[in-house]
Amino acid sequence: MKKKIAILGSTGSIGKTLIEIIKKDKKNFDIILLTANRDYKELIKQAKILDVKNLIIINKKSYEKLKKKKLSKINIFNNYNSFNKIFKKKIDYVMSSISGINGLEPTVKIIKHTKKIAIANKESIICGWHLIKKEFKRFKTTFVPVDSEHFSIFYALQGNKISNIEKIYLTASGGPLNNISKKKFKNVKISQAIKHPNWKMGKKISVDSATMMNKVFEIIEAKKIFDLNYDQLAILVHPASYVHAIIKFKDGMIKIIAHDTNMRIPIFNSLYDNQHNDIKTDQININKLNFLNFKKVDTNKFPSINIIKWLKNRESLAETIIVLANDELVNLFLLKKLKFTDINDFLQKLINMKDIKNLSQKKSGDINAIVSLKNFIRIKINQIIK
The missing domain is CATH 3.40.50.720 (NAD(P)-binding Rossmann-like Domain)
Incomplete structure (x- = not known):
């Protein structure tokens, strides 16, 4: 059938x-x-x-x-x-x-x-x-x-309990600006920010990768999907994008989940219910395995990662505020109304506003409330920019 x-x-x-x-x-x-x-x-x-x-x-x-x-x-x-x-x-x-x-x-x-x-x-x-x-x-x-990271975790957890997880590491390529010095960030052009070295993606998500906000979002997703605390999640820079997640279990075992840099793999497996239908992929890349080159994120260069510290483990509007504000700021950058570095600078100013701090403590509402919040955040950002 x-x-x-x-x-x-x-x-x-x-x-x-x-x-x-x-x-x-x-x-x-x-x-x-x-x-x-x-x-x-x-x-x-x-x-x-x-x-x-x-x-x-x-x-x-x-x-x-x-x-x-x-x-x-x-x-x-x-x-x-x-x-x-x-x-x-x-x-x-x-x-x-x-x-x-x-x-x-x-x-x-x-x-x-x-x-x-x-x-x-x-x-x-x-x-x-x-x-x-x-x-x-x-x-x-x-x-x-x-998402390749979350599907990898989902795949690796089959037969395991979430309660057995000690820590999960999500990998980040470092994006299109990984090898560019921070001094040059102010003059980053749209064409540079959207030119991802490993993945073919839309403009908005490519900019998120350039600021590494994309990885902040993936940490939030993993926290929600797998019902974890933020201190159970971390990010490792891995330029090859070959390993997508690393899971350390409380019994000392570690799972490293790798696959080709190709979204066909998680999409294919989600469609076929992990029935191991044949999908043509490359052979295991020994060179990539020998040079995984994991590093901690340079938060001085990518300060957006620090936003994770602002988030709490309990359910609130904080994560929604971050998403809606970032959407607006990235859109303004793509419209050439902001500099690349303005994205994080204005986001930091926003979350430090007294009424935003108070709002971030409230519980999430329904779809209409989230849409209304989007308009409110847009107004606040315009106030900051002016």
């Missing part, structure tokens, strides 16, 4: 990678739904290749253009409330790969419609884990993380 699948954010890098995997095994999959924000041309192309009957496109202009195409036998929707019309019963698998905080609402809404969800959206996990986890329990939906 064919696996019934939906892909949220099918025109992004994760969505495209998943589609390439499915194309090689089309006979075993029935794609029920594809979604995008504005790239309707790519969405049409994907729908035709995979014979998809339902499309959601959020941007109003793109929606109107798509409707004018008059595609026969394809239902076109403009919002996520359409899930109730599209899914008559639970499907087998959902990939949630919409970037940014906009991925939270559809992720929460689709959980009840699927037996299993793979989440590649950091913001959903960081800002809405309390909402997502509640839906998992309510609808008995299985969850798989897709």
Whole structure:
């Protein structure tokens, strides 16, 4: 029987990678739904290749253009409330790969419609884990993380208890600025910040890698997903990006999880339920294993890492504030309205504001509260910049 699948954010890098995997095994999959924000041309192309009957496109202009195409036998929707019309019963698998905080609402809404969800959206996990986890329990939906680091931990923990973990180390490549001196950071151009040495990613996440804020987010994700304390998590710089996580257990055993620098591997395994279906990968790279070159993070060069010290183990709005503020600041950098170093400088100023400190102590709310907070954070950042 064919696996019934939906892909949220099918025109992004994760969505495209998943589609390439499915194309090689089309006979075993029935794609029920594809979604995008504005790239309707790519969405049409994907729908035709995979014979998809339902499309959601959020941007109003793109929606109107798509409707004018008059595609026969394809239902076109403009919002996520359409899930109730599209899914008559639970499907087998959902990939949630919409970037940014906009991925939270559809992720929460689709959980009840699927037996299993793979989440590649950091913001959903960081800002809405309390909402997502509640839906998992309510609808008995299985969850798989897709980030290479978190999937590696997830994979390594099979047959082990989380209570047996002493420490987890997440690896960081160091990003595109790893070999550039801090003195030159003020003059870093967008083209430099988005040129990741190992991974092909979108502009925003590439900038996060350049500031190493991406790794702060991954620490927060790991804390939430695996129910750990922040002092059980650490970061090691590993430029080759061959090892993705190291787990030290209380019994003295250590697991080092490595795979090719290729997102196909965690995506493939999340799709096939770790059934060890064949996937073509490179041979073990002995040279990389011989020169793993782990180092501690230089927090003077990458001060964003220090934000982890600001976070508490209890559930609060602190992590959400960090995500929303960083989103706004990176966007301003990409619009050439800020210098690269302003991203961290203004973020530090924000979290030191008295009303932000008070707000960070409060418990996380629902989706509407998080969206409202986004607007509030934007106003605060504009005040700081002025």
